[in-house]
Structures are given as structure tokens and as C-alpha cells.
Amino acid sequence: MNIAADHHVEPELDAVVVGAGFAGLYALHKLRSQGRSVRVFEAAPDVGGTWYHNRYPGARCDVESVDYSYSFSTELEQQWNWTEKYATQPEILNYLNWVADKLDLRRDVTFNTRVVSAVLDETTLRWTVTTDTGEVVSARFCLMATGPLSAAMTPRFAGLDSFAGQIYHTAHWPHTPVDFTGKRVGVIGTGSSGIQSIPIIAEQATQLYVFQRTPNYSVPAGNKPLSADELAEIKANYAERRRLSWRSGGGSPHIAHPKMTMEVSPEERRAQFEKRWQLGGVLFSKTFPDQMIDPAANEEARAFYEEKIRAVIDDPEVAEMLIPSDHPIGTKRICTDTNYFQTFNRPNVKLVSVRETPIESVDPTGINTSGAHYVLDIIVLATGFDAMTGTLAKIDIVGRGGQQLREDWEHGPRTYLGLGVDGFPNLFLISGPGAPAVLANMVLHAEAHVNWIAAAMDYLDEHDYDAIEATPEAVDNWIAECAQRAESTLFTQANSWYMGANVPGKARVFMLFIGGFAVYNDICAEVADAGYKGFTVIKAS
Numbered sequence: 001m002n003i004a005a006d007h008h009v010e011p012e013l014d015a016v017v018v019g020a021g022f023a024g025l026y027a028l029h030k031l032r033s034q035g036r037s038v039r040v041f042e043a044a045p046d047v048g049g050t051w052y053h054n055r056y057p058g059a060r061c062d063v064e065s066v067d068y069s070y071s072f073s074t075e076l077e078q079q080w081n082w083t084e085k086y087a088t089q090p091e092i093l094n095y096l097n098w099v100a101d102k103l104d105l106r107r108d109v110t111f112n113t114r115v116v117s118a119v120l121d122e123t124t125l126r127w128t129v130t131t132d133t134g135e136v137v138s139a140r141f142c143l144m145a146t147g148p149l150s151a152a153m154t155p156r157f158a159g160l161d162s163f164a165g166q167i168y169h170t171a172h173w174p175h176t177p178v179d180f181t182g183k184r185v186g187v188i189g190t191g192s193s194g195i196q197s198i199p200i201i202a203e204q205a206t207q208l209y210v211f212q213r214t215p216n217y218s219v220p221a222g223n224k225p226l227s228a229d230e231l232a233e234i235k236a237n238y239a240e241r242r243r244l245s246w247r248s249g250g251g252s253p254h255i256a257h258p259k260m261t262m263e264v265s266p267e268e269r270r271a272q273f274e275k276r277w278q279l280g281g282v283l284f285s286k287t288f289p290d291q292m293i294d295p296a297a298n299e300e301a302r303a304f305y306e307e308k309i310r311a312v313i314d315d316p317e318v319a320e321m322l323i324p325s326d327h328p329i330g331t332k333r334i335c336t337d338t339n340y341f342q343t344f345n346r347p348n349v350k351l352v353s354v355r356e357t358p359i360e361s362v363d364p365t366g367i368n369t370s371g372a373h374y375v376l377d378i379i380v381l382a383t384g385f386d387a388m389t390g391t392l393a394k395i396d397i398v399g400r401g402g403q404q405l406r407e408d409w410e411h412g413p414r415t416y417l418g419l420g421v422d423g424f425p426n427l428f429l430i431s432g433p434g435a436p437a438v439l440a441n442m443v444l445h446a447e448a449h450v451n452w453i454a455a456a457m458d459y460l461d462e463h464d465y466d467a468i469e470a471t472p473e474a475v476d477n478w479i480a481e482c483a484q485r486a487e488s489t490l491f492t493q494a495n496s497w498y499m500g501a502n503v504p505g506k507a508r509v510f511m512l513f514i515g516g517f518a519v520y521n522d523i524c525a526e527v528a529d530a531g532y533k534g535f536t537v538i539k540a541s
């Protein structure tokens, strides 16, 4: 292939960005606005990242649409009209396509192209980036916008390949809608993806079996259309909404009750839980400030939750199976659903506990558990992701002394601020492990990271340096700080993907910064203001 003829290739780039989701698209726009030459490589045929790949029925955001959207441009905020409180996957994908067109981003994105390696030249301090199409470019900076939830996980069920019907993973959903009408369907997995898709599949399928290993907490979304008046009011007050989001713990404009759970009367406690319940979804984990720290406070929230859920499930035995008892509420991401629990009242839906009767094999006709054989036409795998590190581990990222990032991270990811890694100068992670990442509104989080990285690049140029690199001490201290903060909460009690617990053999460490979005941004700003404390700035030899 004549690469130079096919593309407007500048082999010596300022930056390569890997991934064209929310993070990669903003990185391209921002770095371009600094006058830098940038190429984005995207494995998929188009922009969107998460919202390109996860097209399963019922896929929506669980952060309100008006918050889960770029804040860097007033024009974008004012021109786009969200139609629902929680936008559907197609609407979010349309939004990202609209942004890509409006900002003329596509001309610097190479689609259908997977980055397979990024190798540091220790003399020039540049990165050689190689793709699966054979393209090789050299870049001063390498930004991994590869996404925390982009390596889908398919468990190795014996005989899965022999299944004669269709198998769909929620994260690799076909582009033409799947028709479940008249079909016997099995869904494996009851995380957010399973919980969003199950009610819709149940409406179509003749028979739906839900194979549940661990029940999850899920709070009704309270989704609704956004009226023209509501949208106008939000737009009129967008600046304040964003200000609150940037100063919040989770990147959206909702603040926990100012008092601790047990400080208030039982009536007030209940009223506050009810208020949060009405707000909908994942926000229920933040009703009171101590809910994720104090076991007694958490138990109050859990009991309120249990009462709500039991009230909508007809069969008490099914309710018992659906109520989690193995982890404090909120220590796994609370799912955000529409009619999930009510779905189990339908005559065509059966809940199967694969904790009690594990899946032993799949054969051409269906799934065999230790208890029964289930005849199926379609299997839906809603089995999640090798989160935070899985996608990066698929790329050969080679730093100083031939050091491989994936080997360096064998016992858990090692980053400073979730942004930089010692031994890997000018390699930046966006929403990497060690940042709040998925604990915050990920759109603002991506903006925060890209803005910080762009400012660091300007700093290097202004001071005539070539590269910036986290020190090993800063990385060690940051890992210790993240671990210590996590240990002071209830989060480490859950077998969550935050802990790497969903991937057999993966190191068990809490992979996120739990201290809150605003606190984290303050720390990043302090580091920058102190001349990039914990980083060394370097001239190439």
C-alpha cells in the first residue's frame, strides 16, 4: 500500500491519539487548536468509541444527557438538543458524529486501523507507533484514549463455539437490530448492560432465561422526555450546572445531603433516600456523604433499597434471588434501569441462578447448567469487560530499557495521577487507572485529562524541554495514596471490576482514585502549578 499517497501522512507528528471516542475526539480538537500535528487511529470504522460498539437494545447513558456531553464549547452546548433525560445509544452516537463533523475532526482520524505497538526511542524520546495495516508513524507524544471499558470479555464456556443459534456480545452488537420475536433467548450477565437490555428483549422473546451469577443493585432511571421548556431552562443555566459538576465528587451537578446518615432523624433520612431515588439510578450511592464509608450508613441505604425492590416483584422467591447480599450497596456501580425488576413478573421470563447451578457447557441447542438444559435460539453475552487495563494490555507499549507496560502492570496498574507512567516519557493515558475515571462523569473527566495534558505540552515548549516523565517515587506514592483512600471506604469489599475481580487471574487492586472528581482535579492543578511536581522534564540527548 502506498501510504503516503493514500493519506496526507506527516510521518513526524507532534502527537498520535489512539481511539476516537469522547476522549480521543476532544484530544484531537484540543491539540489541533494548539497548532500541533495530530493523527488519530481508531480500530472501528467510525467515531463514537463506547457508543459505536455498545448497540444493544436499551443502551443509554446513566449520567443525565445534558451533563454527559462536552462542556468545552458553549456553542455545542447550546446547539445540540437532547431529547431525553438519559439519551439512547443512537442519540449519543449521533451527537458524537455531529461534533466530529462540526469540528472537522474526521480528516485526521484513520479508521479501521488498530494500533499494535508504541515503542520509545530513548535517544530522540519519540514514539514509533505501528498499526495493523502496516502504517508506521513517529510522534513526540502518544495519547492512549483507548477507553476503560473497551475490551469486551467473553467467558470461556465449554462448547460455546458449537452453539447452532446466534451469539451476541452486548459490546459488539450488530448494526442491524436483532429481532427476538418468536425466539428462545438466554442472557448471561446481570450488570448494567444485561439490566438495560433484559426488559426490552423480554418484550419480544417467546421465552427469556436470565442467567444470573451475582445479583446487582439497580435503581430506576426515571427516564423521561426533555420538554422544550426544560431544555431551555437547562441551556439558560448551563454555566452554573457545569460549575457545580466540575466542583462535585462525580462530575454531575448533584451534591450529597450536607449531614451524615445517622445525624438526621429516621424521617429525614427516609425523605432524603426517597429524593435520591426519584433523581434516579447511580446517584443513589451518594445520598449522604458517609454512605460509602460507614457500614451502618450503607446498611440504611441498602434496607431502603430492598424495600423498594421487593415491592415491585410478585414472587418472593424471585425477589430473594434478585436482592444482593454479597456487597455493600454502591461498591459496584449501581445499575440504572427501566422496569428491570418488573420484567421478572412476566410469564415468559425465568431467572436462573448460575451461582447455585453453574453453567457447565454450551452445546448446539443451548446452555447446560448443573441443574438443567435450556434450549435456546439466541445467546446474549452481557459479561462485561477487562476494564481499565485490558485494552492497553493488547498493545505492545515499550518504554525505557525495552520495558513492556503490560509486564510492568502485572501486579496492578502503576501510574501517577492516572496520567503518566515512569519509564514511558510523553506517553499519556486518558481516563487511565489511578484516576477517578469511571467514578466520574466520563465526558468531563476526558476533558480534564486532555486539558491537563495539553497544558503540560505547552509547558515543555515554553521551557524548551522535549519530554515529561513521571518519577518512580511519584508513581509509588500515588499507588499507595489510591490504595489507602480505597481502604478507608467500603469499595474494597466487593468483587467488582473496579478491583479486577471479574477477570480470572487479574491482579486484585482497586484501580481508581476514590477521592472525588473535584479533589482529583485540584491535585492535578497543584502538580502543574508546582512545575509538574512528581514528573521530570527532560531534553532529548
Ligand code: FAD
Pocket: 018, 019, 020, 021, 022, 023, 024, 041, 042, 043, 044, 048, 049, 050, 051, 052, 054, 059, 060, 061, 062, 063, 068, 113, 114, 115, 116, 145, 146, 147, 148, 149, 150, 193, 391, 395, 430, 431, 438, 440, 441, 442, 443, 446
Ligand atoms: P471509548 O469510548 O471506549 O473509546 C475508545 C476507542 O479506542 C474505541 O473506539 C476503540 O475502538 C478504540 N481503540 C481501543 N484500542 C485501540 C487500538 N489499539 N487501536 C485503535 N483504536 C483502539 N460513562 C459515564 O460517565 N456515563 C455513562 O452513562 C456511561 N455509560 C456507559 C454505557 C456503556 C454501555 C459502557 C460500556 C460504558 C459507559 N460509560 C459511561 C463509560 C464510557 O466508556 C465512557 O463514558 C466514555 O464513553 C469513554 O470514552 P473514551 O473515549 O475514553 O473511550
Ligand code: NAP
Pocket: 060, 061, 062, 063, 149, 155, 170, 188, 189, 190, 191, 192, 193, 194, 196, 211, 212, 213, 214, 333, 335, 336, 354, 359, 382, 383, 384, 385, 438, 497, 502
Ligand atoms: P459487568 O458489570 O461486569 O457485568 C457482567 C455480568 O456478567 C455480571 O453479572 C457477571 O457476573 C456476569 N458474568 C461474567 N462472567 C460470567 C460467567 N462466566 N458466568 C456467569 N456470569 C458471568 O459488565 P457490564 O454490564 O457490561 O457493565 C460494565 C460497566 O459498563 C458498568 O459497570 C458501567 O460502568 C458501564 N455501563 C454503563 C451502562 C449505563 O447504564 N449507562 C450500561 C452498560 C455498561 P458476576 O457479577 O458474578 O461477575
